[in-house]
Amino acid sequence: MKNEKITIHSPHSGHSSFLILHLLCCLLPLLAACGSKGNGHASSEATKPLITVTIEPLRYFTQAITGEQFEVVSLVPRGASPETYDPTPAQLVDFSHSRAYLRVGFLGFEQTWTDRLQTAAPHLRVFDTGHGVDYLLSPETEDHDAHTGHTHTGPEPHVWTSTANARILAANVFRALVSLDSSQADLYRSRYDSLLTVINRTDSLCRSLLSRPGASRSFLIYHPSLTYFARDYGLLQLPIEEGGKEPSPARLSRLIEESRSTGARVVFVQPEFDRRHAEMVARQTGARVVSINPLAYDWPAEMLRVAEELVK
Ligand SMILES: [Zn+2]
Known part of the structure; x- marks a missing residue:
């Protein structure tokens, strides 16, 4: 070099x-x-x-x-x-x-x-x-x-x-x-x-939060940024985005179905992505739209926030 x-x-x-x-x-x-x-x-x-x-x-x-x-x-x-x-x-x-x-x-x-x-x-x-x-x-x-x-x-x-x-x-x-x-x-x-x-x-904090009896075992998210988070803690991530693009109507109805059957209560959105589809899915499933920023500098705070939102 x-x-x-x-x-x-x-x-x-x-x-x-x-x-x-x-x-x-x-x-x-x-x-x-x-x-x-x-x-x-x-x-x-x-x-x-x-x-x-x-x-x-x-x-x-x-x-x-x-x-x-x-x-x-x-x-x-x-x-x-x-x-x-x-x-x-x-x-x-x-x-x-x-x-x-x-x-x-x-x-x-x-x-x-x-x-x-x-x-x-x-x-x-x-x-x-x-x-x-x-x-x-x-x-x-x-x-x-x-x-x-x-x-x-x-x-x-x-x-x-x-x-x-x-x-x-x-x-x-x-x-x-x-x-x-x-x-x-x-x-x-x-x-x-x-x-x-x-x-x-x-x-350990994420683990103990997510092991509470009321914690959601599944969540919706526009862009699948929490794939490894879900893997680590045995959660089901339901991404709205389809191959990096907006979802088709068929995918949306499948998602809404899956979200209801798995009891998802949260739709995560991120500042760099459009919220419209997330809000639409939230309306149809009764889930809360929650803004997160997995690209934030304060990594520990952001990880904890995701866990806390799944327990609320
Ligand atoms: Zn990404």
């Missing part, structure tokens, strides 16, 4: 505009307004080595272990779908300055952007943090490439909504950090141990 001068080709805007933007960020390190803090954007903190990850929950695991050693940024912003997201030119600049790229594994955007990102920054070390996960196959095709409309069946990508998988992601992040910076291995080890404590506590 060479560390040579990197040029980035952007199809969206001229080179000059974002080079100037970037120059400003370098010249004015005190200008905190240079980058939004929302996704840990770090152009203004050029002194800290940068790690790019794909989604916010992975930033949570990574930041928990790096502590202050690295600045961690995620590519997919709030409200965007990791199935179809396209990084911006400014993100590609950050990306080319990163020491490493950590991805989950099989998210649609991780698949479509792999080649382009590696071309943009050939020096970058790439780590698949989902390596070793016991992947389920998507029960139906998911739209992995919105640009071509091509669909195919593959590994179910939403691995982070599972405490069992979170232990594997955390272990892979830990190993990646030690291989990037072995001088801090002891520090990473102790932060990794603390993260495992948080993951284990989240698991």
Whole structure:
């Protein structure tokens, strides 16, 4: 892996505009307004080595272990779908300055952007943090490439909504950090141990909530983000979406039937997806529409919230 001068080709805007933007960020390190803090954007903190990850929950695991050693940024912003997201030119600049790229594994955007990102920054070390996960196959095709409309069946990508998988992601992040910076291995080890404590506590809390007699054993959801959550706790996930697209009337009536027969009381919706079908199914089944955000940074809080909503 060479560390040579990197040029980035952007199809969206001229080179000059974002080079100037970037120059400003370098010249004015005190200008905190240079980058939004929302996704840990770090152009203004050029002194800290940068790690790019794909989604916010992975930033949570990574930041928990790096502590202050690295600045961690995620590519997919709030409200965007990791199935179809396209990084911006400014993100590609950050990306080319990163020491490493950590991805989950099989998210649609991780698949479509792999080649382009590696071309943009050939020096970058790439780590698949989902390596070793016991992947389920998507029960139906998911739209992995919105640009071509091509669909195919593959590994179910939403691995982070599972405490069992979170232990594997955390272990892979830990190993990646030690291989990037072995001088801090002891520090990473102790932060990794603390993260495992948080993951284990989240698991026992979810488990004890969901073992209550009144807990729902099935739930509806627009986009199937809780496949591994359902697997871990023996629940039935009923996704409304059909192969990454809006459901057919036949599917909707089948779902409503299944939801009634299994006693589903909740329809989960996520900010990046349309709510209309979820609300329609809720009206017909008497289930509550509950907004969740499995892509939130605060992974333990989000996992617990899902469990709590199934117990209400
Ligand atoms: Zn998804």
